Amino acid sequence: MTRMMNCANRMLRSAIVTAVLITMTAAPAMTQSAGGQTPFTVDDALDMLSLSIQDVTDDGSWLICSVSRRRDRLGSDNTRYGDPTYMGPGGAEVFLMNGRTGEMTPLFEARVQARGFTFSPDGSTIAFFLRDGDAYRLHTWEMARGRSREVRLRTEKEISSRSMLRWLSDGSGLLIQLREEGWAESARQEFLSITEGPIIVHDSDDPFLKWD
Numbered sequence: 001m002t003r004m005m006n007c008a009n010r011m012l013r014s015a016i017v018t019a020v021l022i023t024m025t026a027a028p029a030m031t032q033s034a035g036g037q038t039p040f041t042v043d044d045a046l047d048m049l050s051l052s053i054q055d056v057t058d059d060g061s062w063l064i065c066s067v068s069r070r071r072d073r074l075g076s077d078n079t080r081y082g083d084p085t086y087m088g089p090g091g092a093e094v095f096l097m098n099g100r101t102g103e104m105t106p107l108f109e110a111r112v113q114a115r116g117f118t119f120s121p122d123g124s125t126i127a128f129f130l131r132d133g134d135a136y137r138l139h140t141w142e143m144a145r146g147r148s149r150e151v152r153l154r155t156e157k158e159i160s161s162r163s164m165l166r167w168l169s170d171g172s173g174l175l176i177q178l179r180e181e182g183w184a185e186s187a188r189q190e191f192l193s194i195t196e197g198p199i200i201v202h203d204s205d206d207p208f209l210k211w212d
Contacts, residue, residue, distance in 0.1 A: 046071040054094075054117035055126075061099045062143075064107075064117040064126060068092035072111065082195075085188045087134055087161060089113075096126075096143075107141060107148070114139075116165035127165055127174055136161060138176065157181060 047069055054064040072091040080086040091111035095104040113131040120127070124143050129136040130150075136159045141148040153159075155178065163177035 046074070052092075055119050056099070057119050057123040058121070059123070062119070062123060063097040063099055064119070065095045065097050065104070066092040066114075066117075067095070083188070083191045084161070085184050085191070087131065105146075116163070118165055118167060120167050121169065121171045125171075127167065129159065129163070129165065135159065136163070138165075138174070158184075 050068050050070075052066045052068070054066055056063050068091065073089060076088040077086065090113045092114070093111055094107045094114060094117070096107055097104045107126075115129050115136075117126055117128040119125070126141040126143070128139055128141070130139045130148075131137075138151040138153065138159060139148050140151060151174075157178040157180065160177040160179050164175065166175040167173075168175070
């Protein structure tokens with residue numbers, strides 16, 4: 001019975017995601033046919049919307065969606081690609097969608113740089129990482145109150161910019177990854193030594209991105 005319920009939930013999630021994607025992709029086509037054909041410009045390319053389904057509750061009743069634009073990533077320092085201490089620009093609108101009615105409610109008043117959105121097992125709370133300067137902070141958003149709060153960690157260690165975010169099975173806590181103290185300086189120096197040295201040697205016996 002449990003296996004059948006899990007299968008049904010996966011099918012429901014797939015159907016919801018498909019419906020959302022069809023709605024988002026159909027909207028530009030409807031606008032074009034109504035107003036006639038217009039030239040496609042660079043600004044149009046930069047303002048194209050990209051929809052991502054971040055997570056869905058087990059019963060498919062709620063979804064977390066983010067909508068971003070290519071313009072949001074302008075200004076990235078490509079010379080630091082692969083540098084684990086660098087956080088490029090970015091932003092997105094984040095919505096809570098009712099899977100039954102399609103109603104969408106913004107979680108924030110403005111575009112934010114956030115990641116890792118995940119529902120608690122009972123669907124009552126959303127956990128996510130929100131960028132604050134050059135670091136990510138752990139936050140939760142309570143469905144009942146409709147507001148978010150920062151979760152203060154009892155450590156001085158930084159949250160990894162690539163950290164996973166997983167709820168415990170009973171919803172009593174979260175699993176995240178932290179950086180060791182002093183990691184930023186050593187990682188940055190290692191990155192510079194392997195990318196800016198006069199001679200760069202990659203040894204197949206070493207990890208590919210050894211500075212990370």
